[in-house]
Amino acid sequence: MTDLVVEFSTADGVVRAVDGLTYSVDAGRTLAIVGESGSGKSVSSLAVMGLLQSPPARIAGGSIRFNGTELLTMSRKQHRAYCGEHIGMVFQDALAALNPVYTVGWQLTEALRARHGFSRRQARTRAIELLDMVKVPAARQRVSEYPHQFSGGMRQRVMIAMALAMDPEVLIADEPTTALDVTVQAQIMTLLAEIQAERQMGLILITHDLGVVATVADQVTVMYAGRAVEQAPVLEAYGSPAHPYTKALLQSIPRLDRKGGELEVIPGRPPDLLAVPAGCPFHPRCERAEDVCRTGAPPPVVELPGGRSAACHFAQEVMTDA
Amino acid sequence: MGRYVLRRVLQGILTLFLVIFLLHLLTTFAIQLNGNPALAFFGDRVPTQAQLSAVSARFGLDDPCYNQLGNPCFGPFVNRLKDYLSGDFGTNLRGREITSIVATAAPNSFRLFLVVTATWLVVGMFLGSTAARRRGKVVDHGIRGFSVMIDALPVFVMLLVYRYVITVPVYTWAKKQFGSDSFIALLFKPSFDSDHPMITVIIPGILLGLAGSAAFIRLVRAAQLENYNSDHVRAARSKGLSERHVRVFHIVRNSSIPVATAVGIVFTEALAGAVITEGVMNIYGMGGLLWNAVRDSDVSLIIGIVTLLAIVTIVVMILVDLLYAALDPRIRYE
Known part of the structure; x- marks a missing residue:
């Protein structure tokens, strides 16, 4: 994805939900996209899949390429069909994302039947196979049950199986564990990591859980107000963040080894996308903001050693400080 | 699923019973207030007491309770239910079988x-x-x-x-x-x-x-x-x-x-x-029939038609409920 810009026209004006986002993911690697609500992380993934409602959304620029094929010049129909074959998507709330009136097996293989001409029997076999793959016990019976008969964790497994039905090369997981309780979250993340390793898929993990990122991701993209403020391999980003926002985020993780202390928070609130501050969008909340941050264009992306980059005037200093 | 259907059917029968009873109460009070509808049988002529009581008896209106305002007339109600259960829906004021009237009107x-x-x-x-x-x-x-x-x-x-x-x-x-x-x-x-x-x-x-x-x-x-x-x-x-x-x-x-x-x-x-619609367009159907029956205070016909319409409505409601259960798998297992 290169320089993607997504705009929404609202009653109050045009909002840039994604503003010049660039990222890439290789086969077998995991890219985590983190950021607060409204930072544009989900919108960018919907843009990849051709699922943005337009209007109000509009892709105002940039390009999304998959193995060299440009997706944004395709018709919406072609785009969706192409993504259906090559990219799987796991949605946040599996209960809402599964259709309540069809059996799980029907939904798992819907695309196979509609687009690849699978017979009912073939489809059933494949559905059981998929459920086995995501470790749903008693797959043979459960394949003909409805989503409401599944527990939250099992539903999310079904959701993952559904995304895998077409053997995608890339999987986008949009906050796959938000709606689940902590123990189940860990199981789902392990499952995703296993499946990804086994199939050598590219995985794009959209989350706001920094703990999850640390355990599964290779690369991390931190988003703020529609922009990538920092992109780095995950260990480096955690060890020496190069953007004050990343640093602040990491400091706000509650830590078990510092009991009794006050939880660090980032002061202020995420910017209103209708009135993004001039200069660096993060400057009103940034502890190191100086005059240069408050005016003009947002800070350029600074390339740093180790294939990292950060959009901060003081990237170098922030990185070495930590 | 079977229990769901059974429950809905039983509820339907109870509703039907209540409809018939309410209807009975309303018509009873109407008779008690307006006087004997058997008079309508004679049109403009003034019948003798013997003629009137003969006609009243024929239409089941001879029970003394119809002359006591506020009496719910349980006796005639039970008789009517018995008749209905044995398939006898009575006749209208002109002596025609209600079942045969309905049989011509209902298809329209x-x-x-x-x-x-x-x-x-x-x-x-x-x-x-x-x-x-x-x-x-x-x-x-x-x-x-x-x-x-x-x-x-x-x-x-x-x-x-x-x-x-x-x-x-x-x-x-x-x-x-x-x-x-x-x-x-x-x-x-x-x-x-x-x-x-x-x-x-x-x-x-x-x-x-x-x-x-x-x-x-x-x-x-x-x-x-x-x-x-x-x-x-x-x-x-x-x-x-x-x-x-x-x-x-x-x-x-x-x-x-x-x-x-x-x-x-x-x-x-x-x-x-x-x-x-049936009234305005002169369609000989259940609606038109009811319209005229009310005008003529034809008690048996009113009760007969409304009961039938109530049955139809209840059946439709049960069908809708079953359809609902068939369409939404989340309902079936309640």
Whole structure:
């Protein structure tokens, strides 16, 4: 994805939900996209899949390429069909994302039947196979049950199986564990990591859980107000963040080894996308903001050693400080 | 599933019993206040006491409780229930079997309802789906405006305008042009023709159906819109399915659940509308029959017809509930 810009026209004006986002993911690697609500992380993934409602959304620029094929010049129909074959998507709330009136097996293989001409029997076999793959016990019976008969964790497994039905090369997981309780979250993340390793898929993990990122991701993209403020391999980003926002985020993780202390928070609130501050969008909340941050264009992306980059005037200093 | 059906049927029988009882109370009080309806049998003549009591006895109106205001008359009620259970629905004031009256009238009402239902489904589903698909566009606003306009125009106004303004010139013209037995002439015939029961109810049926479809259009639109923006539709799109497939299998299918429940409500409304339609268009159906029976204080006929209409309504409601359970798997296991 290169320089993607997504705009929404609202009653109050045009909002840039994604503003010049660039990222890439290789086969077998995991890219985590983190950021607060409204930072544009989900919108960018919907843009990849051709699922943005337009209007109000509009892709105002940039390009999304998959193995060299440009997706944004395709018709919406072609785009969706192409993504259906090559990219799987796991949605946040599996209960809402599964259709309540069809059996799980029907939904798992819907695309196979509609687009690849699978017979009912073939489809059933494949559905059981998929459920086995995501470790749903008693797959043979459960394949003909409805989503409401599944527990939250099992539903999310079904959701993952559904995304895998077409053997995608890339999987986008949009906050796959938000709606689940902590123990189940860990199981789902392990499952995703296993499946990804086994199939050598590219995985794009959209989350706001920094703990999850640390355990599964290779690369991390931190988003703020529609922009990538920092992109780095995950260990480096955690060890020496190069953007004050990343640093602040990491400091706000509650830590078990510092009991009794006050939880660090980032002061202020995420910017209103209708009135993004001039200069660096993060400057009103940034502890190191100086005059240069408050005016003009947002800070350029600074390339740093180790294939990292950060959009901060003081990237170098922030990185070495930590 | 079996228990669900059984429970619904038992509830239906209880409702039916309550309807019959309420009806009995109302007619009893009407008799106690207005005097013996058997008098109507004699028209303008003044009967002797013996004649009157003979007629009263024939129609089951001789119980002394009918002369005591406020007496609920349980005796005649129990007798009537017994008669009903043995299949005897009594006679009207002219001595004709109520079952045979209903047997001639009901098919005409049924024909009318066939047209009404077809109109609902075609107009309601088609316009509602179109409006949802083109939400916010001119077509959507047009369809919504149309449905509000229909609502603002009560069915009896529509029928009167149709009958007195449109049918007469069109019918006269068609009769002259194609002959009085031609399809077009019969279609626009100002009143019902028992020789051509189907053709002559088509337009009244469409008008009554249109009146009911207004609410239907908006409901279908709202139900589908809710699905257009839902997560499961987005998930279905992410599978690379065509928009048409998504619309048929995920939007129309899922929105059919609230729509099915509404069918029951619209149906009872149409039943009330049918009384007016059959009255205005002289259709010899259940509604027209009821209209005349009330005018003549023909107690047995009123109770007979209303009981039958109540049975039909209850059966439709049970069918709607079963349909609901069939459409929504989450209901079955309650």
